[in-house]
Every structure is written in structure tokens, then in C-alpha cells.
Amino acid sequence: MGCNCDNCNKCEYKNKIEEFDIKVDSKESIVIALAGNPNVGKSTVFNALTGLNQHTGNWPGKTVANASGSYMYKDKKFTLVDLPGTYSLLANSVEEEVARDFICFGKPHATIVVADATCFERNLNLVYQVMEITDKVVLCLNLLDEAKRKGIYIDIEKLEKELRIPVIGTCARKKEGLNELIHKVYNISLNKESYNPKKINYSDNIEKKIESLIPRLENILGNKIDLRWAALRILEGDTSIISSLSKYVYIEKEVD
Ligand SMILES: Nc1nc2c(ncn2[C@@H]2O[C@H](COP(=O)(O)OP(=O)(O)O)[C@@H](O)[C@H]2O)c(=O)[nH]1
Ligand SMILES: [Mg+2]
Structure with missing residues (x-):
């Protein structure tokens, strides 16, 4: 298939999705990366969206498994790529390197970061790192039911304003919020909406x-x-x- 670059037609990239051994059924498929810390419900979101349309494989040369699957929304085909669960993208491990390389060089049309609402602060590190690599991010704030049970309330509108990215609250196990999530992913990946994520200012x-x-x-x-x-x-x-x-x-x- 051709390149996924948003910037040009006659692309000089070598970074085609196939370099990552991801099964993309057609050229027209829109590729979405799914990132997140371990145990935040990434696979639950992935399974709910892709159902049985899944492939598993290994990242070339790496012992980390990858899963890709597809779903349709508004006549468009989306290929969802479940990245290894990581706390950061600093390439301290094979998993982090794989996740980083796919988000940066695989040029997905959008990246969903799934985060755990019961311990959101711990997830923010990865969220900010993804926001440094790409503007096309959707934050999926999952486990809202667990958070509620623990008396934790997160002001989603305020969080959106603070991070300057779309935030969708979900309870993936009950399939709640997933329609809003795929709608936002559609808008971001097809450039119907754009955001300018907050960047960290250093000294x-x-x-x-x-x-x-x-x-x-x-x-x-x-x-x-x-x-x-x-x-x-x-x-x-x-x-x-x-x-x-x-x-x-x-x-x-x-x-x-
Ligand atoms: N209560 C609750 N549990 C969830 C939710 N989403 C996922 N889980 C559970 O959290 C655990 C980890 O989910 P999994 O999808 O394997 O996480 P992953 O490691 O990020 O892929 C599983 O037991 C899921 O059933 C949710 O929204 N609410
Ligand atoms: Mg998983």
C-alpha cells in the first residue's frame, strides 16, 4: 500500500505501515493506533470495536505480539492496531520502542490513548509523550465506573481545555462511550477537526x-x-x- 503521510502525494517516506507487519486490508483503510499503560482496558476497547475481525502477529524482529483488527464507521474502514502496554515511550524496553516507532514512523491517521480514570495521574506521562509526537490524539478515559465507585470524579471538559485534545469518557467493559470515541476518531483521522495539543515547556x-x-x-x-x-x-x-x-x-x- 501507499504511504500514510498527511503532507504529500509523491511520498519519499520509507515508513509504510507494512514495514510494521500490520495487516491492512485495503489502501483506503484508516489506521488508528491504540496506546496505553498496561491494564487500562486497551484490549477491551480493541475487542469491542473490532469483534472477530482480528489478526495477530509479531513486530518484525521483535518478540512483542501485535494485534490489528478492523471496524467500519460511516462507510470508512478503520484498522485498529493494539500497541504493547507501556508507561512511557522513551524506548527503555522493546515494548516502548515498538509503541514509539509505530506512533512516530508508522504515521497512523490518529492515536487513541486509553487511560485509567482511577489513577489518571500515572497515565498522564504517556499522554503527554504521545502529544509530543503527534497532534492527532484522542484520550479515552476508561474505567469511569470504577472511578465512580471509588468516589473519583474527573471534569472531562476541563481536562480537554487543559490538554487541548479531545477526551471521551468510557466504560469499555459495558461498551459505554465507544460510539462517541469512534465518532471523534473519525473526525480527527479525516481532519474534520483539529487540535493543538499542549506541549510541555522545559527550562x-x-x-x-x-x-x-x-x-x-x-x-x-x-x-x-x-x-x-x-x-x-x-x-x-x-x-x-x-x-x-x-x-x-x-x-x-x-x-x-
Ligand atoms: N470495571 C471496568 N473494568 C474494565 C473496563 N475496561 C476494562 N476493564 C477490565 O480491566 C481489566 C484489564 O483490561 P484489558 O482490556 O485486558 O487491559 P489492557 O491490559 O490495557 O489491554 C479486564 O479485567 C477488563 O475486563 C471498564 O470500563 N470498567
Ligand atoms: Mg491488552
Whole structure:
């Protein structure tokens, strides 16, 4: 199949979905990544949406299983990719590297982050990291029934304003909120709505370094990935991002 880049038609990306060994039934299918901490109801959401239309596989060269499945909404076919459950995307483990590479280089049309409403703060780390990589994020605030039982109330409207991304409250086990979720995913993935997620501001010295790195990275990477995110990873000394860049992104010029 062709490239999933939102920016061009004659794409020079090497990062096609098939590099990730994901079964996408047709070129027209819209690819949605499903990310989240372990045990937040990701598979429950995945199963509820895809039913029996599922494939399992392994990430190429990695021992982490992947599952992809499809569903239809408003005459469009969506391929949902269940990523390994992770607390972060800093590539500290194979699971984190797989999830990061798929969200960044697989170029899904949107990413759903499933979060546990009973301990939301712990989930925020991953939410912010996904928001650094892509603007096309939908937060699925799951386990609302458990949260209610524990006397935890989350103001969804306020959270949306704070994070500047859409937030849908769900109880996946009872299939509550899933229609709203797929509707929002439809709007975000087809660019019918767009958001500008809040980015974390770092200390002045880090921000200055980011600023000086971005033009150099732009020279090499163009707008193929979020440059601020790439700059942060490089400043952090993350060498795995360099190997992923050379694996998935076609680079025209040599790094000086
Ligand atoms: N009470 C409640 N339990 C849920 C909900 N969603 C998922 N679960 C349960 O939470 C556990 C973990 O779910 P699972 O989908 O396997 O989580 P994953 O590790 O993120 O894929 C399972 O026992 C689910 O039945 C929900 O909205 N409410
Ligand atoms: Mg699971």
C-alpha cells in the first residue's frame, strides 16, 4: 500500500505501515493506533470495536505480539492496531520502542490513548509523550465506573481545555462511550477537526538547545516527524531514535 503521510502525494517516506507487519486490508483503510499503560482496558476497547475481525502477529524482529483488527464507521474502514502496554515511550524496553516507532514512523491517521480514570495521574506521562509526537490524539478515559465507585470524579471538559485534545469518557467493559470515541476518531483521522495539543515547556537552557537544533533537523528531516520531539530525544542522548530514523525515514542529506 501507499504511504500514510498527511503532507504529500509523491511520498519519499520509507515508513509504510507494512514495514510494521500490520495487516491492512485495503489502501483506503484508516489506521488508528491504540496506546496505553498496561491494564487500562486497551484490549477491551480493541475487542469491542473490532469483534472477530482480528489478526495477530509479531513486530518484525521483535518478540512483542501485535494485534490489528478492523471496524467500519460511516462507510470508512478503520484498522485498529493494539500497541504493547507501556508507561512511557522513551524506548527503555522493546515494548516502548515498538509503541514509539509505530506512533512516530508508522504515521497512523490518529492515536487513541486509553487511560485509567482511577489513577489518571500515572497515565498522564504517556499522554503527554504521545502529544509530543503527534497532534492527532484522542484520550479515552476508561474505567469511569470504577472511578465512580471509588468516589473519583474527573471534569472531562476541563481536562480537554487543559490538554487541548479531545477526551471521551468510557466504560469499555459495558461498551459505554465507544460510539462517541469512534465518532471523534473519525473526525480527527479525516481532519474534520483539529487540535493543538499542549506541549510541555522545559527550562530556558533546554528550550534554547531545542531552538538551535530544530533548524538543523529540519534540513535533514523536513517535516517528516515532529522536530521538537526529535530534538528532545537527541538532547536526552537517546541513541535508539537515531537508529529508528535511519530505519524508517529516508534521509537525503548526511548529518553534518
Ligand atoms: N470495571 C471496568 N473494568 C474494565 C473496563 N475496561 C476494562 N476493564 C477490565 O480491566 C481489566 C484489564 O483490561 P484489558 O482490556 O485486558 O487491559 P489492557 O491490559 O490495557 O489491554 C479486564 O479485567 C477488563 O475486563 C471498564 O470500563 N470498567
Ligand atoms: Mg491488552
